[in-house]
Amino acid sequence: MGxxxxxxxxxxxxxxxxxxxxxxxxxRGELTGSLSGPLAGPLILATGFGIVAYREATTAKPEGEPxxxxxxxxxxxxxxxxxxxxxxALAAGVTAFAVSGASRFVRRxxxxxxxxxxxxKGLAAIGMTLTVAMALLGMVLVAVAIPMRIIRAYGxxxxxxxxxxxGYPPPSERDPxxxxxxxxxxxxxxxRDVRDVVYTHEWVIQVTNPISRIVVVYPAGATPRxxxxxxxxxxxxxxxxxx
Numbered sequence: 701m702g703x704x705x706x707x708x709x710x711x712x713x714x715x716x717x718x719x720x721x722x723x724x725x726x727x728r729g730e731l732t733g734s735l736s737g738p739l740a741g742p743l744i745l746a747t748g749f750g751i752v753a754y755r756e757a758t759t760a761k762p763e764g765e766p767x768x769x770x771x772x773x774x775x776x777x778x779x780x781x782x783x784x785x786x787x788x789a790l791a792a793g794v795t796a797f798a799v800s801g802a803s804r805f806v807r808r809x810x811x812x813x814x815x816x817x818x819x820x821k822g823l824a825a826i827g828m829t830l831t832v833a834m835a836l837l838g839m840v841l842v843a844v845a846i847p848m849r850i851i852r853a854y855g856x857x858x859x860x861x862x863x864x865x866x867g868y869p870p871p872s873e874r875d876p877x878x879x880x881x882x883x884x885x886x887x888x889x890x891x892r893d894v895r896d897v898v899y900t901h902e903w904v905i906q907v908t909n910p911i912s913r914i915v916v917v918y919p920a921g922a923t924p925r926x927x928x929x930x931x932x933x934x935x936x937x938x939x940x941x942x943x
Contacts (some may be wrong), residue, residue, distance in 0.1 A: 708753035708841075709833055715746035718830035725824025738824070741831045745838060772867070774932045776859040776922050778850050783921030787846040794843035798836040846899050849919035858918040859903060861932050866905060868916045877916070883907050887933055888942035889926045901926060 719742030726738070768870060860867040870877035885906045892900040898920045905914040930942050 701931050705757045708721055708749045708756065710843075711837055712746045712749035712753065714830055715742045715749060715834045716836065718742045718827045719746070719818055721823045721827030721830065723827075725822050725827060726825075728822065736819070738828060738831070741835065742827070745831070745834045748835075748838065769867070771861040771862045771864065773863065773936065774859075774861040774929055775857055775923065776918070776929065776935065777855060778853040778919060778922045780854060781921055784847055784850045787850070787921075791840075791843040791847050795840050798840050802833070802836055805845075829870060846920060849899075850921050853922070856918075858922060859916050859929070861929065861936065863936055866933070868903075868914055869904065869916065879905065879907055881937040881940060884940050885932075886943065888941075888943035889930065891920075891926070902930075 719739050722742065761887040834895075854867075857867075858869065865878055865880040866887065867878045885908060887906070888904045890902050890904075891898045892902070900920065901918055901922065903916040905916070907913065933940060933942050
C-alpha cells in the first residue's frame with residue numbers, strides 16, 4: 701500500500717470512530733436532538749474515504765516505462781499546462797479555506813474552555829470534532845488530487861502511436877510495452893469526471909487474444925487530447941476499432 705492509501709484508510713477509520721463517539725454521547729445524553737445528522741456525516745466520510753482507498757489500491761500500476769517511441773506520430777505526456785495551474789490555484793484556495801476554518805474552530809474551542817458546547821459535550825463533542833476534521837481533510841485531498849497526479853506524471857510517456865503500432869507503459873515485466881497494429885483489434889477511450897470536470901483518462905487496448913487487454917490510465921491535462929489520438933489511430937490503422 702502506498703502512503704495515500706494509508707492516509708485514506710486512517711481517515712475512514714477515524715470517521716467511523718467519530719460516528720461511534722457521537723452515538724455513545726447520544727446514549728449518555730451528551731447530544732440533544734436527532735441522531736441522524738451526527739451519524740450521517742461520519743458515515744458519508746467513511747464511505748467516501750473507503751471507496752477512494754479501494755480504487756487507489758486496486759488500480760493497476762505500470763511496472764516500467766514504455767519502450768522508446770521510435771517513429772512516433774503522437775506521444776501522450778503530461779505537462780504543467782493550464783489544467784495544472786487552474787487545479788493548483790483551486791487547491792490552494794480550498795487548502796487556505798480549510799486551514800482558516802480549522803484555526804477558527806480551535807480558537808473558539810480554547811476560548812470556550814474546551815470542545816463542549818451548550819447542546820454537545822463529552823464523547824459527542826469529541827466525535828463531532830473528529831467529523832469536522834475529517835471533512836476538512838477530505839476537502840483538501842479532493843482539491844489537491846489533480847495537481848498532485850499531474851506533478852507525479854510530469855514528463856512521463858503514457859501512450860504513443862506510430863505507423864507500426866501502439867506503445868504504452870508495460871503492466872508487467874513480460875509485456876513488451878508495444879503492440880503492432882495487426883495484433884490490435886480495438887482501442888477505446890473513456891474518462892472519469894466529477895460534474896463534467898475530467899480528472900482521469902483511460903485507454904483500453906484490446907488485442908487478438910480475446911482474454912487479454914491493456915489498460916492505460918493517466919491524469920487530465922495530458923496532450924494531445926483524446927480526440928486527436930483517436931483521429932490519428934483511425935488514419936494509421938483503419939482496421940482497428942476506435943471508440
